Amino acid sequence: MANTPDYSWPPEDKRKVIGTSPQRLDGPQKSSGRAKYSSDMNPKGMLFGLYLTSPYAYARLKSIDTGEAERSPGVRAVHVAAKAGTEMPWQGFEIAAVAADTEEQARDAVRKIKVEYEVLPHLVKDDDLAKAGTRARQGGETVTGDPDQAMKDAEVVSEGQYGFAVVTHCCLEPHGQVVQWVPGNDPSGANDHVTVWPSTQNVSGYAGSLGTNIKVPATNIKVRMDYIGGGFGSKFTPDAWGVVGANLSKQAGGRPVKLYLERSTELMIAGNRPSAYGKITVAGKKDGTITAWTYQGWGSGGFTPVPPPDQPYIFTRVPNSRRNRTGIALNGGSQRAWRAPGNQAASFLTCCAIEDFAHKAGKDPLEVFKLNAQYAPEARVDTYRFQLDKAAELAEWKTLWHPRGEGGGGTVKRGMGIGVAAWNGLGHASQCRAVINTDGSVSIEIDSQDLGTGTKTIITQVAAETFGLALNQVKLVIGNNDLPPDGGSGGSTTVGGVSTSTRKATVNALDKLFAAVAPDLGATPDQLEAVDAHIRVKGSPNKSLTWVAACRKLTSSISEMGTYNGRQQDTAGLATGGAAGAQIADVSVDTETGIVKMNRYVAVQDCGMVINPRLAESQVYGAVIMGISTALFEERIMDQETGKYLNPDMEFYKLAGIADIGNIVVHMDIRPENDKRGVIGLGEPPAVPICAAVSNAVANAIGVRVPQIPLTPDRVLAALERRNA
Amino acid sequence: MQAFEYANPNTLQEATGLLGAQWGDAGVLAGGTDLLSLMKENLHTPKRVVNIKNIKELEGIHRSGGGLRIGALVTIDELAKSHEAPRSLVEAAEYIPSPQIRHMGTVGGDLCQRPRCWYYRQGMGLLAMKDGKSLVPGGENRYHAIFGEGPAYFVSASSLGPALVTLGARVKLVSAKGSREVPVASFFVAPADENSRETVLRPDEILTEIIVPNTTMKTATYEVRQKEALDWPLAAASVALTMSGNKVTAAKVVLGHVAPTPHVATAAEEALKGQSVTEATAESAGKAAVEGARPLSQNAYKVTLAKVAVKRALLGAVKA
Amino acid sequence: MSSKKDPELPVQPKSGFSRRGFIRGVGIGSGVLGTTGLLPKEAAAAPGAAVVGPGPVAMTLTINGKPVNLTAEPRVTLLDAMRNYLDLTGAKRVCDRGTCGACTVLINGKSVYSCTTLAIDAQGKKIETIEGLPVNNPVSAAFVNHDGQQCGYCTPGFVMAAHGFLREHPNPTEADVEHGLCGNLCRCGTYMGVRKAVVEAAKGMKGGSNG
Structure with a gap:
């Protein structure tokens, strides 16, 4: 394969899988309640975390006393997030969190945290600009052309005032995660290991961000997420609760901690x-x-x-x-x-x-x-x-x-x-690995996430199209940061990213397979095509091998990457x-x-x-x-x-x-x-x-x-x- | 939710014996749709929860002396499907949003539920007082009362209350010391201070049944609600008309969700006397019903809605 | 958890158990039932009215036809009992206040919000959860067929609500479905598929097992 492979999408009349509407692949798992979301994880020994948050729109934390909470039955860890002097400029601001054997014990303990507040003057309404006072920050004026003259010359002038209220994402699965931080024997954290099941739109970016915050190398952080209950743009980072949850776990000697926001807090602070x-x-x-x-x-x-x-x-x-x-x-x-x-x-x-x-x-x-x-x-x-x-x-x-x-x-x-x-x-930067095994099994590995948009189904369709296979012949693995990195799912960038990287990876892998079996078919690799679970010579359908027979000719599995850097000029025409x-x-x-x-x-x-x-x-x-x-x-x-x-x-x-x-x-x-x-x-x-x-x-x-x-x-x-x- | 002890009595006598003299002593659990929410918000922290659902005598709708006795445990769903109950009551039950709430919620609970006022629910007290003044008139009052002079500005959350008032129904309240019957019209009260409640129910009492007198009146309920479901009414009206031919000889018109109690619209009742119910007389009755309304800064629209609710309930009542 | 206690604003007086009230209560009550009780048993504890808690209590729930034992405080909701104690995570905790339907299960055949039901109160009743349905039950399958789900977090609640609804309304129109499933909310916006799915599921369930 001296030349750049042809990654372009098959023409419309040649598509077998793309452009069809198979059911979403994880549909049965979801609609039967079998799908395990991060918030459904109950690893052995798990503790229940719960936040205490500020009841004021604006306050300074004068003092906090967690003594009684620490002594409360079942409590394994208390983490103070807002120290004395912290300005808390909104209701719901995170003050402290506890982790206890049961959720009930956590609730009791949170109530025992004593906080003194200095209440500061607040502004919570914005519909009237005149009332904003010093809270208003002018963004400057932009002028194009000559608006004054154009207004004078106009035959019709219409004036109006329009308002759009603050609305909240209200993801059904609240923000949070289950996290386990097992301390190692090196004080630098180099031997610490963290496993986290977050509800995140960015599986591949999560470890780096959490690691920076908790000073554990991202290499030691395993991120796992099979399902997410809504994000809509509000779940890109580990957030404070990721860090707090991890700290609670460490403090509790490495027991896993589940820390999800209560609905009220979710609406107040999660976007x-x-x-x-x-x-x-x-x-x-x-x-x-x-x-x-x-x-x-x-x-x-x-x-x-x-x-x-x-x-x-x-x-x-x-x-x-x-x-x-x-x-x-x-x-x-x-x-x-x-x-x-x-x-x-x-x-x-x-x-x-x-x-x-x-x-x-x-x-x-x-x-x-x-x-x-x-x-x-x-x-x-x-x-x-x-x-x-x-x-x-x-x-x-x-x-x-x-x-x-x-x-x-x-x-x-x-x-x-x-x-x-x-x-x-336009699609985000994305990497995909396509593996063709000697028994004909195929896997696609990509550290993406399916927000309910159908990403799993889409990736599988692209792979099946390239390989000429049915959907159920392609095994897809996503939601695991050991896999080739994808981007965060936001800005409608996922489908362009994953389809481009998957197409590239599968074409690359298929070219390897073509090269391996071309001699057996008496053809050159570029004369081959993958159709209906066969590798065959274009124009001579009787000169063919079944997919499995072709793969059996391999001496070892094929593992090929597809890489896309997120730039328009590098999409190979696959995305825009x-x-x-x-x-x-x-x-x-x-x-x-x-x-x-x-x-x-x-x-x-x-x-x-x-x-x-x-x-x-x-x-x-x-x-x-x-x-x-x-x-x-x-x-x-x-x-x-x-x-x-x-x-x-x-x-x-x-x-x-x-x-x-x-x-x-x-x-x-x-x-x-x-x-x-x-x-x-x-x-x-x-x-x-x-x-x-x-x-x-x-x-x-x-x-x-x-x-x-x-x-x-x-x-x-x-x-x-x-x-x- | 804070810890509590739990009792599961089988008889009314056992149940009343488990209640205390103070509100914080015990909570009565029937459908639980309101009680559990209050307890989760720590607005109600009873030391004991007394589940009354196993008390057989609180179940069922029974004919009695020409009227109906509706057990406190009758679910909203059962009432909505009842062939016995007056139409206005059935309609009020049908409006209660969501099948789950209708399956769980009970008629007793509908009458005893606490107000949904968001100041109250967010922990600022039933009357939302700050520095001796209610926060409501100058605050976010779009869903609040348009009748009354304070200090209570919440609206009664009961969906069945207005219909029951029009029907002249009574509730039976039982304590360990005895029982009493109270007209639904005087069961609801507007509390004058933060230590009072919105009903005359005492902490040691259980509302055991509703007694609905026999009626041949034409009745209906109409609710104005923005969303089809999982939403509270913005205004509602129940009406009960005694007719002679097509003329109204006596009318009961009661508004819901516009005052701290079901609001009896006396002027509308008067306006209907001797009239047949037409678009025009229903419209006038609606206007009369909101005479004396004192809307707050954000809820003048509820005056309009109350008027419309009365009109539509009246037209509904006379529709075959 | 955000404390609703606001030190600067009046709160509903906690008329609960003052020490004085407790002592007075003990004085007139018999106090025979247990020593852990917080309240005096003023009515001399009529037989059968045993008081349990507030600490953990052994309970048995009948879930999907099988008795399941757990030990939990009386304040534990059925939803939390399932999710936190029994690893039955199909029902979801979303609003936790009986206003979204994600926690819907059937009790004695009727759809209810398990977040607003005490576990201890669900003893002796027939509890049906999504885990008791085969993966391919007609309702779940129809949700897949009509793509009546996206993130899927609301879906188990919808499926259980639909099962309850279809038992009472075996031949629904889409309008009936709107009325019958109005106790559940979805954030991704799957209602178009849900309407069709439930109508189709009804057809699929005719004469057969409804799971």
Whole structure:
């Protein structure tokens, strides 16, 4: 094999496994409750860990006394995380943790830790920038073109204010891990050994990060994770609890410790999506062309001020704009990445402002979105127009859409709204090992993780495609840091990463096999192909060996790596970035109660070459349902007087249920021009535009903008009242 | 949850004997859907939990003297499927969200559950007092009361209470010292201070049954809830109408989730007298029902919802 | 665990057992039942009303048709008993407050939240958990067929809720399923598949064993 192997994907008509929809491979294990998540691990001798956290929005720890807790029955270790003097700038801040024989004993012990606090002044609300005072940090002004002149020249000017509440990931499996730190005989930690079963989106990066923190070489840290109960961007590092859990284990003489956050703590400190508020003015021509955009935005992602995303979203080439952004330091847990971070809020602000502008101009928003798609990145302009038309067709826009406020005669009004999305989704750096054994068995080894996206199934499909085997002839091992490293699963980078490395590894391995058996088949290696569990000579199907017979000719197993460094130019055409997406919400609003019901939701999405259409569709369903939940129900509610998080539970932190989502229609945009781009990640892009589309649909239904999401009855009724006033 | 001792009595006598004079002495366990949550939050730390589920006499729905006796242990699911119970009560039970809660929760528990006010649940006390002032009127009160003058601003969490009040039902409360019957209308009270409770139930008592008088009234319940399930009502109304032909001769209209107790809407009851129930009269009754409402900073919308709930309950009651 | 005790704010007075109350109680009670009891037995401990705990108590649970013994405090929930004491980890602890359904099991054939059920109170009842179902039971299989799961953490709860639901509603429509499974929440957004799966499972269970 002197030449670079041909890694490219088989042409569409030659694919046997890619592009088909086998069931997710770990489905039976999950749906039968047999799947063991990290939080299900109960290694022998395991202790139960539990945190004490700060009850205040902002406080300084004056003193801590763990004496009584240490003496409490069953307690094996107490670890103080916040020493005297520590400033604790949010409720739920980790103070100390105990590990005890039973969870009940741990609860009793935690209650016995005595802490004195000095309470500091807090700010926990950010909807009113004027009240932020010194907590506001200006992000500076950006000007493009001449917005003042463009505003003066405009035929239509529309102004609006829009708000997007802080929402929390609320992964069903809370953050945490089971960890065992067995001290060795070397004080430097060189002989210490750690085994950890975390709930993490980054198995391969976990050991290095934990090791740095606990001063144990990563080589001595085994990370194991077969299943994870949701992450959505919030589970990339070992976090403080990884370190604390490890310390408890060491202190307890090496007994394993299970330390997972309680639900309330999970909602307080394990991540959130920042708020975003914006006053936006859109100006343009009567035909709906936008010429100018001004934006004053603010928001908060916790105590470190982070400004809200820039504007306009996607339509970045609007020629004239002025944008100011301000971050507010709030006494709340820190933001974390969450499924297209920044993009939901950005899309919400932009698409709402465009819809309001279309209304002001007296135009059909579908046409206004299409017209202004000229301002989208050049390569995507036609895609957006195509996808908007496709979504409109599936949503029956031409029949069902009506000008704002003309949603029918009764008290229940129907409306439709548009949102658009963009995301990169290029694969991350990834390494894969493909092993072909002399008995014909095949294994694929890659230190990745399957967040429920279907990664295991996808990798197996790619390997089976290359080898011409059935899925059950490929054994996949992931979730184990002894394997070749993959990246963290975030930013829709996994599928591009693992499919590229797996394709490269399997092609490399297959080439070795071809080389080994070519003489037996009287051919050169490049004349061979692997099809239907046979190695055969192209064009002469009778000159073939079964896969097993071919492998038996090997003198030793083949073990080949596939390596991809994460750069676009090194994908060998297997993966790329840059997805678009257009969505339309169809809602009904009961104008007497302000309750919004989803009728139908249409999502048109491209993601390059689709490996498993069913799993792709599930990703889009999931993204849309999560978005509907945000648009209608979710909100972190803080009390300014006390600084308390009032709904750190799943009762008043409301998630959409099975009866709240209406019907969802997914159309994967798999036109040949998309297919040939290679694999693009799909987790994020369809999760972007839902709040925008739903808010626009509600405005269309009731004739007035409800400025803030979630679109709760109080807000909808208040907007109706303003309209009627 | 803190440790407690556990008793599993088979008779009411045994059970009442295991209760104490103070609230912290014992917790009565039936469905447990509220008790366990309160105990996990350390809002209630009873030294003893008395499981009453093995007391046979607290089970079942029985006809009695033309009315119904509904045992405290009857589950919400059983009530929702009852052919005996008045429609408003069945509807109220059906609204209680989630099959699991309906399977576990009991009618006694529905009446005795503590408020869901988030200030209370987050440990700031039943009345959420700080420096002698309730945190609620100036705080996060979107789900709070629109009736009453404080200091209690939580809303009664009971789903069955409003219907039971319209039906003139009574509850039987039994202690080791004896028993008493209390109209459901006076079972719920608005506490005046942090040491009081939202019902007249005493710590040594068990609510054993609900006595629903016979009724030929047309009844209905309507709940406004944002989510289809696993969500609390924003407002609810139960109505019971005595009809002569298509005219209302007497009406009972009671609102739920708008006040610390089920709220009797006397003005609406008056407004309906002599009327037939139409869209227009139901609308007027709804308006009358919210007369005197004093919404807080964030919950004026609940006035609208209460009005709509009354209207829709009335229209439901007269619908075949 | 975050303490709800907030030193600066009034809390509900802990009207529990003051020392004075305890002494008074002892004075009028018979106190015959056990020495570990925290409360006086004022009613002279009617027979059968034995008080156990607060320390660990031997219990027997009937799980999936088999008696299982454990020793745990009365405060241990059925969910924690299964997960922490019996290594039955199919039911998940998510909200731990009876509002998400991930811990759903069947007790005497009805779906309940095991996080809000005391283990000691589940004695003598027929407890069915996901572990008692074959891997390929019709409901679980239908969840696979219709991809009604992603991360899968909510799925065992959904499957058990569906089993309970289908016993009462053998011919559901998707709308019935929405109503019948509304006591469970999913975060990944699998409801589209769940609706179809439960309708299909119902068909698959006709006339056969429903696991």
